[in-house]
Amino acid sequence: MSVSGLCEFCMQNEVVDGCDRCGRLVCERHYDKKTGFCTDCLKEMGQSPEENDTQHRKPDDVDTYRF
Numbered sequence: 001m002s003v004s005g006l007c008e009f010c011m012q013n014e015v016v017d018g019c020d021r022c023g024r025l026v027c028e029r030h031y032d033k034k035t036g037f038c039t040d041c042l043k044e045m046g047q048s049p050e051e052n053d054t055q056h057r058k059p060d061d062v063d064t065y066r067f
């Protein structure tokens with residue numbers, strides 16, 4: 001079984017997989033292979049990088065900060 005068609009988010013890129021959470025078919029840009037979820041679900045679960053501001057590191061940890 002292969003998926004084909006256009007991403008349901010951007011309608012521009014080819015579908016690579018379906019989201020394990022909402023089932024939408026999304027392109028590589030809108031799919032997170034680590035979790036198997038689409039970017040929209042990731043956002044809802046608070047895992048988008050922009051929302052990680054709540055987890056500020058202590059100044060002491062600056063030296064060891066790695067992205």
Ligand SMILES: [Zn+2]
Nearest residue numbers: 007010027030
């Ligand atoms: Zn897309």
Ligand SMILES: [Zn+2]
Nearest residue numbers: 019022038041
């Ligand atoms: Zn989803």
